[in-house]
Amino acid sequence: MKLLSVTLKHFKPYWRGLLLAFGCSLIGGAFTVIPPILAGKLVDEILPNKMTDMMGWLVAGVFFAFLFKIVFESLQEFIQVQIGLDVITDMQLRAFGRLHKTPMSFFTTTPRGDMLYRLTHDVEAVQNLNNTVIPRFIQQVVSAVAAFIAVFALYWPVAIVMFAVFAIYLYPSFKLGRTMRKMSAVQRDMSADIYHHLQESIESTRLVRTFQTQNREVQTQDKKLTAWKNFSIRAALIGKVNWRLGNLFNIATPGVVMVVGGLAVWNHSISVGTLVACLGFIPTMFFPIRSLAENALVIQQAIPALQRIYEYFDLPVEHEENLPKMGDIRGDIKVDDLWFRYPDKEEYVLKGVSLTMEAGQHIGIVGTSGGGKSTLIQLLLGLYEPEKGRIEIDQQNLFAYNRNSFRQQVGVVSQETFLLNNTLRMNLLYGRKNATQNELERACEAAGLTDFIAALPEGYETIVGERGLKLSGGQRQRVALARAILRHPALLIFDEATSSLDGETEERVQSALESLIPGRTTITIAHRLVTVRDADKILLLDKGVVAEEGTHDELLSLKGQYYQLYMAQYSELEKERAI
Numbered sequence: 223m224k225l226l227s228v229t230l231k232h233f234k235p236y237w238r239g240l241l242l243a244f245g246c247s248l249i250g251g252a253f254t255v256i257p258p259i260l261a262g263k264l265v266d267e268i269l270p271n272k273m274t275d276m277m278g279w280l281v282a283g284v285f286f287a288f289l290f291k292i293v294f295e296s297l298q299e300f301i302q303v304q305i306g307l308d309v310i311t312d313m314q315l316r317a318f319g320r321l322h323k324t325p326m327s328f329f330t331t332t333p334r335g336d337m338l339y340r341l342t343h344d345v346e347a348v349q350n351l352n353n354t355v356i357p358r359f360i361q362q363v364v365s366a367v368a369a370f371i372a373v374f375a376l377y378w379p380v381a382i383v384m385f386a387v388f389a390i391y392l393y394p395s396f397k398l399g400r401t402m403r404k405m406s407a408v409q410r411d412m413s414a415d416i417y418h419h420l421q422e423s424i425e426s427t428r429l430v431r432t433f434q435t436q437n438r439e440v441q442t443q444d445k446k447l448t449a450w451k452n453f454s455i456r457a458a459l460i461g462k463v464n465w466r467l468g469n470l471f472n473i474a475t476p477g478v479v480m481v482v483g484g485l486a487v488w489n490h491s492i493s494v495g496t497l498v499a500c501l502g503f504i505p506t507m508f509f510p511i512r513s514l515a516e517n518a519l520v521i522q523q524a525i526p527a528l529q530r531i532y533e534y535f536d537l538p539v540e541h542e543e544n545l546p547k548m549g550d551i552r553g554d555i556k557v558d559d560l561w562f563r564y565p566d567k568e569e570y571v572l573k574g575v576s577l578t579m580e581a582g583q584h585i586g587i588v589g590t591s592g593g594g595k596s597t598l599i600q601l602l603l604g605l606y607e608p609e610k611g612r613i614e615i616d617q618q619n620l621f622a623y624n625r626n627s628f629r630q631q632v633g634v635v636s637q638e639t640f641l642l643n644n645t646l647r648m649n650l651l652y653g654r655k656n657a658t659q660n661e662l663e664r665a666c667e668a669a670g671l672t673d674f675i676a677a678l679p680e681g682y683e684t685i686v687g688e689r690g691l692k693l694s695g696g697q698r699q700r701v702a703l704a705r706a707i708l709r710h711p712a713l714l715i716f717d718e719a720t721s722s723l724d725g726e727t728e729e730r731v732q733s734a735l736e737s738l739i740p741g742r743t744t745i746t747i748a749h750r751l752v753t754v755r756d757a758d759k760i761l762l763l764d765k766g767v768v769a770e771e772g773t774h775d776e777l778l779s780l781k782g783q784y785y786q787l788y789m790a791q792y793s794e795l796e797k798e799r800a801i
């Protein structure tokens with residue numbers, strides 16, 4: 223029922239068009255009734271009275287009845303296809319929009335292939351329904367009802383008999399429909415899973431080749447496909463049973479009508495012409511009813527697709543959008559006793575982390591891998607909510623504001639760089655579409671990209687490849703850096719932003735960044751301690767706890783974890799220099 227109400231809501235804006243379409247199908251249905259009635263007249267009046275001059279009118283009547291039927295039904299189909307496409311694009315956009323608002327945790331737990339399948343194939347299934355099945359379904363219902371009324375008016379016992387025969391036919395078909403719906407739901411889940419595996423396997427082709435797992439990949443796909451195939455064969459068989467059942471009734475109906483109608487002619491209850499007309503109504507009634515049963519099956523099959531799309535309408539939203547917007551921020555940040563664990567996880571990733579930084583400061587965060595550094599940034603961006611603790615931006619609770627308005631003022635270079643398969647220019651301008659060429663060049667200069675871009679034959683217009691794969695890891699990272707800088711954010715966050723650069727390039731980029739950093743609040747996460755040596759304050763995050771805190775010199779003199787880390791790296795540096 224919910225399914226119906228959600229669907230109707232989507233069709234509501236187009237009610238005028240739908241009404242028009244329905245009107246057309248009514249008129250089309252009315253014309254269906256004319257030919258059999260004319261056939262009856264032929265037998266009863268025209269032939270016995272030898273009214274030869276009426277023959278032309280009769281032929282014209284049949285011809286125009288069909289012509290008008292076709293015209294009106296085509297018109298109905300056209301209107302409905304248009305509305306169907308409108309509705310389907312609305313639905314797709316709504317699901318897609320919702321996906322972009324749902325909490326991040328959804329994306330870490332849902333297979334990407336499944337999301338894509340819903341937004342493409344499931345939408346397509348519904349589209350097919352909208353374009354052909356439903357318009358015809360309406361025509362069929364209208365034609366069948368019109369024919370039934372006509373037969374009823376001619377000789378009602380025949381109508382009752384016909385109705386009974388069709389009811390016997392329709393009942394098992396509707397029963398089958400329910401089974402089909404369940405099977406189709408399973409089939410869709412299976413297809414989505416196959417799609418997901420295909421997509422993941424193709425995307426990770428480098429991994430597959432380096433680990434030589436091609437055969438395993440193909441075998442997995444084979445297993446999934448075979449299971450799907452066997453299941454689909456069963457589903458198809460049930461569909462065929464329905465079809466055969468239809469054939470059986472195709473033979474039975476005229477027989478029953480002939481017996482009942484023939485007896486009536488015998489008893490002089492009806493004329494021969496009326497019997498002919500009744501027989502003539504069998505196809506006009508039977509074909510619609512038959513395809514009605516088949517289309518009901520198709521509709522049942524498409525319902526799971528619709529349900530899968532609708533599930534996305536109900537996804538939770540990350541945050542209320544009507545919260546007040548955060549004005550221009552200065553960059554004071556206060557994190558107080560933050561406790562956090564990922565959804566469905568037992569273990570806390572952050573255990574009472576606190577941090578204060580004033581606008582304009584540069585904070586470094588270092589620590590063991592898996593210590594919770596990137597997680598802290600995700601929370602700071604409001605991508606996840608803490609279980610306990612506060613995050614204040616300029617003395618205001620971050621979670622009381624529309625987080626998008628805060629994120630707009632932050633430039634982030636995350637540990638994994640995401641580039642779009644587009645030109646370098648489009649990738650760089652991603653965060654700020656209207657930046658000038660001058661600003662673009664300055665950002666590239668700071669990120670150490672100028673020489674690289676100058677050496678490219680197509681310069682800024684070079685296509686970077688799927689996920690930036692045509693660039694080296696370091697080049698990708700520098701593009702991400704320039705992209706963040708170009709935003710002129712009040713707060714800059716670098717999560718291992720220079721980790722893929724060689725020592726020399728890193729130093730150059732670092733000093734360029736430093737010229738940018740004064741006056742701008744910056745958080746830098748780094749494994750190489752030299753990267754954060756000049757920071758105003760360094761935090762050492764270990765297993766979700768701030769283990770040490772202070773400037774580089776203070777931390778060294780503590781002779782604790784930081785000191786040991788630094789010594790280990792320092793000797794490495796020394797060795798490198800000695801060679």
Ligand SMILES: Nc1ncnc2c1ncn2[C@@H]1O[C@H](COP(=O)(O)OP(=O)(O)OP(=O)(O)O)[C@@H](O)[C@H]1O
Pocket residue numbers: 330564567571589590591592593594595596597598637
């Ligand atoms: N989306 C997630 N769902 C569940 N657990 C996660 C998720 N992301 C990270 N974790 C876990 O949280 C812990 C902290 O991860 P985090 O990425 O914050 O570490 P990090 O300090 O940034 O490490 P690195 O220096 O290696 O980048 C890890 O144990 C990790 O397994």
Ligand SMILES: [Mg+2]
Pocket residue numbers: 595596597637717
């Ligand atoms: Mg990290």
